[in-house]
Amino acid sequence: MPTTTNTESAAHIYVIAAHPRWRDSRVNLQLLKAARDVPGIDVNDLYNSYPDYAIDVKTEQTRLARAEMLVLLHPVQWYSMPSLQKLWLDDVFSYGWAYGKGGNKLEGKDVWLVATTGGPEDSYHPQRYNRYFFDAFLPPYEQTAALCGMRFLPPLIFHGARSASDAAVAEHVAVFKDRLQTYPNWPELDDLGGCASCVVPETDRPVGQEEA
Template identity: 45%
Template structure:
């Protein structure tokens, strides 16, 4: 049975991000996928927790698409995580509402892949920087899927953007149609 995907977009300058626009376009017409742009829905950052929790309950897998900002996520997504994944809903003794749902992070970085290596500029792998998200997924009893990462976004030409969009669409299709396969390490 196909999985329903909630694609949560969090980019404060979406119109200026060529890569996030390409990824969004690749997912836009994908059946079974709901696109939810947090900056569009909440320009005042006043997040409707009940609405967001209802959206989570209606879907099987959540994909968080955002740029890597200061080794984390944009402010609105942090606010969303703080408010929506509350005790008694997402975690804690009675917080089992997200148990078994999938979690995938789709991020873009300005730095190259080498910059996110032990001998690179950032001294850590991209997976090291994503550990707090993985820990959050595990606390909520969600299935962590390997991230979809686009490095060196400012270096990508139109053809490279199209390839990334196609790869992202394939990854979302795998999450939708074969979630166990999509959870395999190294799947891109």
């Protein structure tokens, strides 16, 4: 059964945490614990909830539908999210529910990416081994949100998780916890535009057609 922590019937934040090896986590594990310490937040440790990778789609859609903000908490692995978190998105953000004809269940909600990288921030540079600024890896997250009519909030990224000082980690965790506690009263949200509108024509998804 999916793990639920500190939930209420009208939980307004749903944290999806994914780390394949929590025992090796230096930062994400502390972020997970911080989220669980905030009353009223629905927290799901995906690798504990679904070790067999069999996502309970209906349960997840119910939990997500009652949230105002979805938090994607994970380490960056191969410039993306861990495999189980990607599977969660594939299954839960289904056509006709999250997007496409009749798929309006996520419209108006917020998405907040909270991620860590092993390499330092300056490694994400055209002259360094990651070759691109980190922002170049965000469009898949942004467009996923836009297709579902969700607002993509400014991400909270912690670079250099392997080499950062304990003080820097503690400060980052404190910022994360404060943001959860004060949402939606974040000053910068007033300057963000509304949710994007990306309508998928029905001709692009004919009824009864097999997936590509």
